[in-house]
Amino acid sequence: xxxxxxxxxxxxxxxxxxxxxxxxxxxxxxxxxxxxxxxxxxxxxxxxxxxxxxxxxxxxxxxxxxxxxxxxxxxxxxxxxxxxxxxxxxxxxxxxxxxxxxxxxxxxxxxxxxxxxxxxxxxxxxxxxxxxxxxxxxxxxxxxxxxxxxxxxxxxxxxxxxxxxxxxxxxxxxxxxxxxxxxxxxxxxxxxxxxxxxxxxxxxxxxxxxxxxxxxxxxxxxxxxxxxxxxxxxxxxxxxxxxxxxxxxxxxxx
Numbered sequence: 001x002x003x004x005x006x007x008x009x010x011x012x013x014x015x016x017x018x019x020x021x022x023x024x025x026x027x028x029x030x031x032x033x034x035x036x037x038x039x040x041x042x043x044x045x046x047x048x049x050x051x052x053x054x055x056x057x058x059x060x061x062x063x064x065x066x067x068x069x070x071x072x073x074x075x076x077x078x079x080x081x082x083x084x085x086x087x088x089x090x091x092x093x094x095x096x097x098x099x100x101x102x103x104x105x106x107x108x109x110x111x112x113x114x115x116x117x118x119x120x121x122x123x124x125x126x127x128x129x130x131x132x133x134x135x136x137x138x139x140x141x142x143x144x145x146x147x148x149x150x151x152x153x154x155x156x157x158x159x160x161x162x163x164x165x166x167x168x169x170x171x172x173x174x175x176x177x178x179x180x181x182x183x184x185x186x187x188x189x190x191x192x193x194x195x196x197x198x199x200x201x202x203x204x205x206x207x208x209x210x211x212x213x214x215x216x217x218x219x220x221x222x223x224x225x226x227x228x229x230x231x232x233x234x235x236x237x238x239x240x241x242x243x244x245x246x247x248x249x250x251x252x253x254x
Contacts, residue, residue: 001213002210002212002213003123003124003125004122004123004125004128004161004210004213005030005034005122005125005126005127005128005210005211006122006127006128006129006138006161006162006208006209006210006211007026007027007030007127007128007129007130007207007208007209008129008130008131008134008135008138008162008166008202008207008208008209008210009023009026009027009129009130009131009132009134009135009168009206009207010131010132010135010168010169010170010202010203010204010205010206010207010219011099011131011132011168011169011204011205012098012099012131012132014204014205019064019065019068020065020068020131022205022220023131023205023207023219024068024071024072026207026218026219027068027069027072027129028071028072028074030127030129030209031069031072031074031094031127032072033211034093034094034127035093036074036093036094036127037073037074037075037093038074038075038076038077038092038093038094039069039074039075039076039077039092039093039094039095039096040076040077040078040079040088040089040092040094040095040096041061041062041065041066041076041077041078041079041095041096041097041098042078042079042095042096042097042098042105042109042114042118042134043057043058043061043062043065043078043079043080043098044058044080044100044104044105044107044108044109045097045098045099045100045101045102045104045105045132045133045134046058046060046061046098046099046100047100047101047104047150048100049061049064055080058078058080059078061078061098061100062076062077062078062080065096065098076096079112079114085112085113085114085117086112086113086114086117089114089117089118089121090117090121092126093126093127094126094127094128094129095118095121095122095126095127095128095129096128096129096130096134097118097128097129097130097131097133097134097137098130098131098132098133098134099130099131099132099133099134099135099168100132100133101133101147101148101150102133102136102137102142102145102147103142103145103147103148103149103150103151103152103153104150104151105133105134105137106137106142106153106156106158107151107152107153107154109137109158110153110154110155111154115137115157115158115159118159119159119160119161122159122161123161128161131168132168132169133145133147133168135166135168135202135207135208136158136166136167136168137158137159138158138159138161138162138166139158139159139160139161139162139164139165139166140157140158140160140163140164140165140197141156141157141158141165142156142158143156143165143190143194144165144166144167144187144190144199144201145167146167146168146169146183162208162210162215162251162252163198163251163252163253163254164197164198164199164200164251164254165190165197165198165199165200166199166200166201166202166208167183167187167199167200167201167202168202169203169204170183170201170202170203170229170230171183171203171204172184172226172230183201187199187201187232188232188239190232191232191233191234192234195234196234197234197254198231198232198233198251198254199231199232199233200229200230200231200248200251201229201230201231201232202217202228202229203222203226203228203229205219205220205222206218206219206220206228206229206244207219208248210252213252214249215248215249215251215252216248217229217242217243217244217246217248218244219244221244226241227241227242227243228242228243228244229241229242229243229248230242231251
């Protein structure tokens, strides 16, 4: 039986809305369904939320996220306060991993031993939620992140909570004045040299939800009328877009 309970959100912010505003009800519902009363927060992707060092940035990140969770009665505490981070993973109802720089997040998850501890608990049924970088690291590797490699992690390996790669913040916007690669170009490069890989690229205001062994795409309809998720596979002709009502179960077999 598949015990995984995952909420993998593309983005935390939307223009004109409060932080986590667009997905707050989604997070609250996920917590209620799984009887989550306390959350262990992983802030390591947030490297620039305060000007005077990483610890202050983590403190600021924790305060920002905790204020949102408090609105629906869930206590959130950051793992950076814990002397024994791995032990803290085994003493919480749920782990939430925030967005920011994926390379820094992965390095710290590996350094602290949290990567394997979170993976084990998530496969045992502990609810896991992440947004942006926190969603990216739920896949096998960080290789489909959008971030700069500001530090070098021990490897690109991540949690592998799902068998497919995730690209959050996906957009197919093309500025004709811009001479660089599009997101599609970069993702096609990845699958070209990783022929066994599958990438789920999720647009803003959407999330992947895995419960009861079923994977679904939830969130807000794309205002441009486009599909909310694009799946990249080895053969270019197999690249296909999916909407909120489509069955994404095939990705669990990627």
